[in-house]
Amino acid sequence: MAKNDIKVALIGNPNTGKTSLFNQLTGLTQKVGNYPGVTVDKKKGTCKLSATQNAVITDLPGTYSINPTSIDESIVLKTLLKKDIKESPDVILVVADVENLKRNLLLFSQIKDLEIPTVLAINMVDQMNRKGISIDLTALKEELNTEVVLISARKNQGIKNVKDAIIKCHVAAKASPMCDANYKIDPEYFDKLKAINPNFSLYELWLMVTQKNFPAAISKKEKEQLLSFNKDVSRLKKYQHKETIYRYQEINKVLKKTYIVDKSKATDLRSKLDKVFTHRIFGYFIFLAVLLLIFQSIFDWSSLPMDLIDTTFAELSDFARNNLPMGILSDLIVEGIIPGIGGVIIFIPQIAILFLFIAVLEETGYMSRVVFLMDKIMRRFGMNGKSIIPLISGTACAIPAIMATRTISSWKERLITILVVPFTTCSARLPVYAILISLIIPNTKIFGFYNLQAFTLLMLYALGFVTAILAAYILQKTLKIKSNSFFVVEMPNYKLPSIKNVAFDVLEKTKAFVFGAGKIILALSVVLWFLASNGPKSYKNAAENVTNNIENSQLSAAELQQKIGSVKLENSYIGIMGKSIEPAIKPLGYDWKVGIALITSFAAREVFVGTLATIYSVEADDENTTTIKEKMRSEINPETGKKRFNFPAGMSLLVFYAFAMQCMATLAIVKRETKTWKWPLIQLFGMTGLAYICSLIVYQILS
Amino acid sequence: MNTIATLRKGEIGYISEGALEFIPLKLLEMGCLPGAEVELIQIAPLKDPLYICVNGSHLAIRKEAASQIQILKSEF
Numbered sequence: 184m185a186k187n188d189i190k191v192a193l194i195g196n197p198n199t200g201k202t203s204l205f206n207q208l209t210g211l212t213q214k215v216g217n218y219p220g221v222t223v224d225k226k227k228g229t230c231k232l233s234a235t236q237n238a239v240i241t242d243l244p245g246t247y248s249i250n251p252t253s254i255d256e257s258i259v260l261k262t263l264l265k266k267d268i269k270e271s272p273d274v275i276l277v278v279a280d281v282e283n284l285k286r287n288l289l290l291f292s293q294i295k296d297l298e299i300p301t302v303l304a305i306n307m308v309d310q311m312n313r314k315g316i317s318i319d320l321t322a323l324k325e326e327l328n329t330e331v332v333l334i335s336a337r338k339n340q341g342i343k344n345v346k347d348a349i350i351k352c353h354v355a356a357k358a359s360p361m362c363d364a365n366y367k368i369d370p371e372y373f374d375k376l377k378a379i380n381p382n383f384s385l386y387e388l389w390l391m392v393t394q395k396n397f398p399a400a401i402s403k404k405e406k407e408q409l410l411s412f413n414k415d416v417s418r419l420k421k422y423q424h425k426e427t428i429y430r431y432q433e434i435n436k437v438l439k440k441t442y443i444v445d446k447s448k449a450t451d452l453r454s455k456l457d458k459v460f461t462h463r464i465f466g467y468f469i470f471l472a473v474l475l476l477i478f479q480s481i482f483d484w485s486s487l488p489m490d491l492i493d494t495t496f497a498e499l500s501d502f503a504r505n506n507l508p509m510g511i512l513s514d515l516i517v518e519g520i521i522p523g524i525g526g527v528i529i530f531i532p533q534i535a536i537l538f539l540f541i542a543v544l545e546e547t548g549y550m551s552r553v554v555f556l557m558d559k560i561m562r563r564f565g566m567n568g569k570s571i572i573p574l575i576s577g578t579a580c581a582i583p584a585i586m587a588t589r590t591i592s593s594w595k596e597r598l599i600t601i602l603v604v605p606f607t608t609c610s611a612r613l614p615v616y617a618i619l620i621s622l623i624i625p626n627t628k629i630f631g632f633y634n635l636q637a638f639t640l641l642m643l644y645a646l647g648f649v650t651a652i653l654a655a656y657i658l659q660k661t662l663k664i665k666s667n668s669f670f671v672v673e674m675p676n677y678k679l680p681s682i683k684n685v686a687f688d689v690l691e692k693t694k695a696f697v698f699g700a701g702k703i704i705l706a707l708s709v710v711l712w713f714l715a716s717n718g719p720k721s722y723k724n725a726a727e728n729v730t731n732n733i734e735n736s737q738l739s740a741a742e743l744q745q746k747i748g749s750v751k752l753e754n755s756y757i758g759i760m761g762k763s764i765e766p767a768i769k770p771l772g773y774d775w776k777v778g779i780a781l782i783t784s785f786a787a788r789e790v791f792v793g794t795l796a797t798i799y800s801v802e803a804d805d806e807n808t809t810t811i812k813e814k815m816r817s818e819i820n821p822e823t824g825k826k827r828f829n830f831p832a833g834m835s836l837l838v839f840y841a842f843a844m845q846c847m848a849t850l851a852i853v854k855r856e857t858k859t860w861k862w863p864l865i866q867l868f869g870m871t872g873l874a875y876i877c878s879l880i881v882y883q884i885l886s
Numbered sequence: 887m888n889t890i891a892t893l894r895k896g897e898i899g900y901i902s903e904g905a906l907e908f909i910p911l912k913l914l915e916m917g918c919l920p921g922a923e924v925e926l927i928q929i930a931p932l933k934d935p936l937y938i939c940v941n942g943s944h945l946a947i948r949k950e951a952a953s954q955i956q957i958l959k960s961e962f
């Protein structure tokens with residue numbers, strides 16, 4: 184960041200289009216969605232305002248006022264209170280929704296009183312005609328004593344005016360309070376407050392008192408003086424109430440002169456749709472139908488592209504085999520890395536369809552209706568209506584889902600949501616489930632039409648949700664945390680999804696999935712391959728020992744080779760490690776190779792297939808390319824002489840992957856969001872312990 | 887006593903002036919002001935939360951908060 188860059192912060196009510204404007208200004212593609220609380224962290228980008236002037240723009244979470252009630256909102260307070268002087272904005276760009284200008288101006292009036300140069304961008308002006316709204320812009324500028332611009336972030340209109348206004352406002356650097364509400368309430372009281380440190384605006388000092396949040400420039404003595412104002416809590420509360428009323432009175436005066444709504448022109452789609460979507464009975468049915476539709480589509484639409492990818496990768500393997508020099512390294516590429524990566528790529532169609540549906544739901548405004556429908560139910564399980572958003576988006580990935588809990592103001596409800604989100608079936612489990620299901624569940628139809636394999640997968644998703652809810656119930660009963668639950672949610676207007684936003688969202692998430700998994704698989708394959716093809720003395724002597732053993736003298740040359748291969752693998756470093764944990768996982772029906780795959784899965788679940796592919800490729804020196812699925816199918820359990828991946832072992836593995844906490848990235852995020860290692864460790868041991876016990880029971884009953 | 891929670895679906899009321907100190911700050915800031923017109927749009931299936939429109943804001947609030955906020959039903 185250059186020295187003379189203007190620092191601009193985007194502030195406004197939730198869902199007013201701040202991130203949409205941010206994306207237009209900076210060319211980035213941050214997530215946009217039609218419900219309050221999409222952005223929960225700050226994000227910076229640069230923007231060229233004019234030929235000579237650049238700006239650093241910060242996108243912030245939405246908030247209704249500077250008095251925060253949840254984590255995402257408090258990020259705004261911290262930015263405004265100049266906690267860090269280098270970070271404090273030069274110009275504030277307040278983004279307001281044209282349809283609800285009155286409420287949006289409340290926050291604007293608070294920011295004006297902080298005496299920071301402010302530009303007001305009134306967004307979504309493309310909706311003005313439909314809603315019968317007209318604005319006298321010149322008069323509004325005068326009344327508010329600020330640059331005001333009308334924009335449509337979605338349609339890319341008025342963006343140039345925003346840039347000009349920022350420069351103009353920065354140059355003028357005039358910053359006068361809008362109403363100085365506090366002086367009108369009790370001049371004597373507030374004069375005393377102002378006297379503590381006249382370098383700060385009165386409203387800043389007032390915020391320090393009410394929020395107990397102090398900038399670095401406040402001395403210890405001043406801090407004590409400020410805190411003494413905080414003693415009379417009922418008076419504080421009364422003044423905050425009065426202040427809000429006073430602000431609304433001032434805003435009403437301004438809007439009376441400048442803002443007209445002709446209700447007769449307004450078309451009202453919202454109430455008609457709400458009658459259906461929030462209906463007492465249909466509401467739930469529609470929600471259930473939506474979920475089933477998503478699930479069915481994931482299967483129906485993806486089978487064709489998945490077959491295509493499958494054959495492409497088989498051909499790629501063949502091509503590589505025929506063109507690479509013979510040897511163990513090309514074995515690794517042909518039989519380890521390519522199938523491992525292919526085992527993830529093949530799921531792009533399915534997860535992209537899942538991401539598509541989630542993005543569309545988020546863009547239409549339907550999510551908030553689900554929050555409304557589910558609040559009472561979720562509360563019984565110690566959560567909040569808002570918890571449904573993380574639980575749904577957790578089917579894509581637990582990490583953004585855990586971030587999304589920041590909008591939940593009650594700490595207990597938020598913590599419970601964070602703790603149970605990893606039970607929902609995330610996209611990384613899909614590759615594991617799919618290959619195991621195809622091995623142990625016959626590809627037949629039940630009830631004449633429903634595919635049994637698809638049904639099994641549906642049941643696994645259901646298992647995830649039900650476990651999450653039950654775990655929440657138990658946590659609610661056991662966690663001794665006091666926090667008041669408060670719940671207000673704004674219901675956004677219904678909108679047609681913007682194709683651009685949805686496309687970017689799907690693309691971005693799919694890319695993250697593929698590259699994230701791809702990198703880990705590549706690295707792990709190489710490490711595993713090294714560990715599997717090297718070993719201590721017993722490894723080096725394996726060939727000799729096997730050949731000299733008289734028991735083996737009856738074997739044919741090919742059989743002997745195979746025997747040597749497996750003895751070598753068992754005596755390699757990875758084999759020794761695997762063997763040492765084998766006793767622990769044998770009762771669950773796994774051998775040491777599966778054990779290694781379980782361990783590498785703690786980095787990320789989707790490496791399961793790649794790990795097995797690498798291990799098998801080192802063991803068998805066969806020339807004919809068989810797919811990883813066929814290799815798993817033909818793997819024999821030497822003790823029973825039956826298949827390794829038979830029904831009991833397969834079911835036990837499915838259950839293990841459904842419950843176990845096998846994702847380092849999630850643990851790291853939980854640590855960051857809860858600020859201690861306690862909760863991620865509880866998740867790690869609790870979930871994995873549950874997985875172990877359940878898999879044990881499943882295997883012992885079935886076998 | 888009439889509160890937002892005693893409104894019937896589709897009914898309109900006006901927040902009474904005396905309610906001020908019982909309105910949580912957050913709701914106040916979102917437009918739930920004394921004197922404002924409140925319409926109860928929808929009641930969730932399990933009778934909670936309530937979906938209201940006040941001062942142009944469409945909000946879902948819990949019954950618990952709604953039953954604290956006194957209203958007048960007579961239309962002027």
Ligand SMILES: Nc1nc2c(ncn2[C@@H]2O[C@H](COP(=O)(O)OP(=O)(O)OP(=O)(O)O)[C@@H](O)[C@H]2O)c(=O)[nH]1
Nearest residue numbers: 198199200201202203216220221222245335336337
């Ligand atoms: N009609 C219309 N819709 C818009 C416009 N700008 C943004 N939107 C839509 O408004 C919704 C909210 O946009 P966001 O950019 O996510 O809003 P935000 O203020 O960042 O929201 P939070 O991060 O939740 O506070 C999305 O569905 C956008 O597509 C606009 O100019 N016109």
Ligand SMILES: [Mg+2]
Nearest residue numbers: 201202221222
């Ligand atoms: Mg945003």
